[in-house]
Amino acid sequence: MDFYRIAWLIPILPLIGSFLVLFIGKRTPGRGAPIAILGVAASLLLSLGVFFEMIGGRGVYEREWHWLSIGPAELGIGVRVDGLASVMFVVVTVVSLAVHVYSMGYMHGDKRYTWYFAALSLFTGSMLNLVVAPNLIQLLVGWELVGICSYLLIGHWWEEKANSDAAIKAFITTKSGDVGFVLGVALLFGATHTFNMREIQELAVAGEIPRALVTAGAVLLFFGAIGKSAQFPLHVWLPDAMAGPTPVSALIHAATMVTAGVYMVARLFELFASSGAALKEVALVGAVTMLIAALLAMVQDDIKKVLAYSTISQLAYMMAGVGLGGPAAGVFHLYTQGFTKSLLFLGAGSLIHAVHSNNLSEMGGLRRVMPVTYATFLVGTLGMAGIPPLASFWSKDEIIGAAARAGGGVGQVVFVAAVVTAFLTAFYMGRALFLAFEGEYRGHGHPEESPPVMTGPLVVLAVLAAVAGLVGAPFVGAFSRWLEGAGAEAHPVEPGVLALSVGVAVLGLLAAWRVYGRGAPARDPTLSLGFLTRVLVNKYYLDDLYLKGIVRPVQYPVARAVYWTNQRILDGAVNGAAILARVFSRFLYDTVDQLGVDGAVNGAGRLVGGLGRALRALQWGRVQRYAAAALAGAAVLALLALLKV
């Protein structure tokens, strides 16, 4: 079967599922969830077909159908299937299916259950469209669609103001990065007169575009990635996005949407590479972000926020990996993290479901009551920390190795940041694990293990998080062949780097065990670091800075301007139209209806009445008068006959 040729179905199926759920979901058994799951499952099967064909050595398949013409340029809509796309298909559909199934348990009884599944499927379809896109416009369409789905799902419980605030913050923050993205698309189109990414990159590699334009375009596009992938300084939206339901966090804010930025940089890698400066910027932003996010994760009490900062930090790893080691290194981490991070989020969801609180301070001792959740969470934690042979270990090692090989100023900065982050990651993941599962239970009620519909996806993802990384292990090296073609150089195992990365991971876990291993200490050491703790708890005061420095000065004038526009122009137009309509309808009523139509009707009635009244006078009722009239008539007729008229 030729799966590449029907790859266009992959994004379509979940979209169809979404619309079906939206329109008929409420009236079907299971309130729409089975339809959504069916759509995603079909998409997963096709993705696996494409994936195995790709492993079989099939090259790039690109097909564009004409959409519209812009001057001399053509804009198409189509598919591009290659190693990168096939890997993304599998990550997106596997995690999406797991999350769909898990959500049946997690969202059970939610009042917007059907709507939730429609949005989840819509998101999946949009993300797959983003992945399959062969041109920048189709990519942008997917990019914005996933943004709006993220907004909808973060604000799923919008009745609480904090949740709708978080949704708006996520939307606007990523949107401010998207401004750069759109400008970048426009700039590149201006320089090349095409939206097709392959053609743009070929032109950039051939040196047909001025170097400065390439750099400017790439940096502008990267702004979009900074927003979407929550990189410093636009990372502030992601922790707040945890206001959404936990499965949403697992799908959108850990495994798929936030990786769109990394995917975009990998997809346009040759463009970024033709401008060395842009690629260095990517790596440096990654280095800064991974450190600051890892530090923030240390002081969080909310388990989802720990994972959110961890996501930011790992996305930064991917960025640094793409920046220094090429698309294979970054996307490999994306691929392993997709499974590991969604596993951890779904595990956290299982915990939250059981104790009805997000806070680590209200958990503890859950190892005994929730064995499946514990086992899977343990796999995720060890993977995140970077313990071999779990999936994340291989990808993390690949990135640290790439940084070591890259050398130079940027390479050294990234290397140091990555190693320190690896230690911090092991520590905060250990902290979360021990605080949640060890010691005494500190919350309320009697927590119980989650239903099989929730633990099932956990087990599946745990298996994947454990073994999925082997395909990219240095002694296999298949992953870089998939992404970079058969000629990809295999990186030798570097014992020094390997030892260092495993060493810091073990050290971090041991440190966490030493402090938290027997349950929560009376004083959490990460919260007793004086000034440092204060800075971290306040998130480097970045939120305050944005709020006081940007939002407030902009908000009120903009709000006033919008209000003025609304009152004067929009309302004016609306009211004007209304007045016009009133005058017209008054005319219609008074003149056309009352005078014209009613006049005709009443006139006909009056005419008949008048005639009747006039003729009534003839109806004397006197026999003799009738006889007289008859005689008179006969006389007249006789007269006429006589006169021969």
Next chain:
Amino acid sequence: MSLPLHFPLVLAAALFALGAYAVVARRNGVLVLMGVELMLNAVNLNLVSFWAYLRDSLLAGQVFALFVVAVAAAEVGVGLAIVILLFRTRETASFEEADLFRW
């Protein structure tokens, strides 16, 4: 030798005019019916006069006159019955007051 045609015709016309006057102007129902008889007999006189003048072998004028006499008898029978009923119910034979069907 014979009577000129216009003599009986003038007499018939006078009779008809008298009958018509009675039908239109008299109030008593019985007199109105008598007016009708006068008009019918004027017609009979006409029919007979024209027969005498034309002498047709079918005797149509005379036969028609006999028909008219028969019909006039029937008409008077019905008319008098109406007048009697009117008198019984309204205690008057005046056609002036017989106006119940008037609007």
